Amino acid sequence: MLDSKNADVWLVGGGIASMAAAAFLIRDAGMPGRRIHILEELGLAGGCLDGSASPTQPGFVTRGGRMLCEEVYQCLWNLLDSIPSLERPGLSVRQEITAFNDEVRTEAHARLIGRGARILDARHYGLDGHDRAELTRLLATPEAMLGARRIDELFSPHFFASHFWQMWRTTFAFQNWHSAIELRRYFLRFLQEFPRMHTLAGVRRTPFNQYDSIAVPLQRWLLGQGVDVRFGHRVTDIDFDQADPARRRATRLHVLTAQGGQAIELAAGDACLVTLGSITADATYGSNTEAPPLVRDRRDGAWSLWETLARKADDFGRPHTFFNVDDNKWESFTLTMNGRALLDRIVEFSGNQPGTGALMTFVDSAWLMSLVVPYQPHFPGMPPDTYTA
Ligand SMILES: Cc1cc2nc3c(=O)[nH]c(=O)nc-3n(C[C@H](O)[C@H](O)[C@H](O)COP(=O)(O)OP(=O)(O)OC[C@H]3O[C@@H](n4cnc5c(N)ncnc54)[C@H](O)[C@@H]3O)c2cc1C
Numbered sequence: 001m002l003d004s005k006n007a008d009v010w011l012v013g014g015g016i017a018s019m020a021a022a023a024f025l026i027r028d029a030g031m032p033g034r035r036i037h038i039l040e041e042l043g044l045a046g047g048c049l050d051g052s053a054s055p056t057q058p059g060f061v062t063r064g065g066r067m068l069c070e071e072v073y074q075c076l077w078n079l080l081d082s083i084p085s086l087e088r089p090g091l092s093v094r095q096e097i098t099a100f101n102d103e104v105r106t107e108a109h110a111r112l113i114g115r116g117a118r119i120l121d122a123r124h125y126g127l128d129g130h131d132r133a134e135l136t137r138l139l140a141t142p143e144a145m146l147g148a149r150r151i152d153e154l155f156s157p158h159f160f161a162s163h164f165w166q167m168w169r170t171t172f173a174f175q176n177w178h179s180a181i182e183l184r185r186y187f188l189r190f191l192q193e194f195p196r197m198h199t200l201a202g203v204r205r206t207p208f209n210q211y212d213s214i215a216v217p218l219q220r221w222l223l224g225q226g227v228d229v230r231f232g233h234r235v236t237d238i239d240f241d242q243a244d245p246a247r248r249r250a251t252r253l254h255v256l257t258a259q260g261g262q263a264i265e266l267a268a269g270d271a272c273l274v275t276l277g278s279i280t281a282d283a284t285y286g287s288n289t290e291a292p293p294l295v296r297d298r299r300d301g302a303w304s305l306w307e308t309l310a311r312k313a314d315d316f317g318r319p320h321t322f323f324n325v326d327d328n329k330w331e332s333f334t335l336t337m338n339g340r341a342l343l344d345r346i347v348e349f350s351g352n353q354p355g356t357g358a359l360m361t362f363v364d365s366a367w368l369m370s371l372v373v374p375y376q377p378h379f380p381g382m383p384p385d386t387y388t389a
Pocket of ligand 1: 012013016017018039041042047049065068233234235275277278279301332
């Protein structure tokens with residue numbers, strides 16, 4: 001049991017998981033902010049929730065945007081209910097997002113695009129009785145029986161050619177060879193999206209990119225509460241007092257900073273929560289002329305720390321299961337447009353104003369390339385007549 005007034009909590013990683021943990025500890029457990037410490041190897045908060053000026057050339061980069069929805073993100077909404085909006089004084093971030101989505105509703109008119117720039121009729125999901133039976137079988141099969149099976153072991157070619165699968169896999173980033181267990185979890189979690197896959201009408205967006213609309217106000221609130229946020233702190237190892245998982249306690253964090261290595265001793269009542277295996281680990285940037293280099297040797301702290309911990313005890317999981325870079329890598333791009341010419345052509349083609357279309361997928365592209373045109377401006381303080389997609 002955590003003594004919330006006297007213990008210290010050490011949070012490794014500065015993504016939404018640690019930021020949320022810090023906020024809940026303050027709000028719900030009454031912990032003083034100064035007793036909460038976030039150690040982040042990068043120079044900014046938010047982890048995957050990023051959005052910034054491009055590091056390689058003029059322009060902006062958002063590696064991705066979360067497609068939030070009312071039904072599923074209850075914990076996030078509850079968190080954002082307590083965080084003041086920076087853009088709309090008097091409102092919480094949750095209220096700000098709700099008000100924004102009341103004004104800018106998602107209703108895609110061009111979800112799937114086929115050959116010859118033809119908008120496909122995505123209302124027809126294209127599933128036959130056999131596909132439905134395979135879907136139902138997956139939902140009814142317990143995870144223990146699915147084991148390491150892949151999606152393409154469980155469905156027939158007709159299913160993979162359906163509009164439904166083209167929409168589902170591009171909404172949730174699935175390849176046909178990915179884990180069947182993962183797909184089953186997504187089906188169960190996002191079941192309510194089935195009838196609105198073709199419009200993505202369930203999607204809730206933030207007014208700006210999610211770094212500026214979620215991470216920045218949350219970070220500001222945490223700092224206001226006195227939370228000790230340390231950037232440039234990479235945790236390389238954690239010492240434990242014993243092997244028994246029921247009694248095991250973290251006793252020391254090994255940290256690397258620009259000044260060198262240091263050890264942080266944890267007192268008997270302290271707690272330590274660690275984010276392992278980030279989805280954006282070892283992300284690299286390309287440019288208009290250079291492809292991003294592919295990192296295969298796990299330089300990022302999230303995976304190397306997990307590997308180090310997994311060597312200490314079996315119950316720390318098996319990070320190697322996820323180390324197949326070629327099967328799991330993904331790429332995104334951000335267009336920065338000076339002038340409205342392309343934006344207006346996309347609006348004319350799709351019938352969607354920026355921010356209302358969610359995702360356009362080019363089904364004959366070998367990458368199943370998808371394009372999102374967010375509400376503009378997507379960054380606070382963007383230069384005039386500049387847009388991103
Ligand atoms: C392009 C994209 C699209 C996505 N779309 C969706 C979506 O539509 N819906 C959805 O629900 N989710 C989506 N996600 C996933 C979601 O963004 C992540 O699950 C979530 O942000 C993870 O938060 P986290 O705090 O757990 O980890 P992260 O955001 O990965 O944060 C981990 C942090 O820990 C730091 N760190 C790691 N190791 C160490 C260490 N050893 N020492 C110090 N610091 C360390 C990292 O630098 C990072 O800042 C998407 C993700 C991406 C990238």
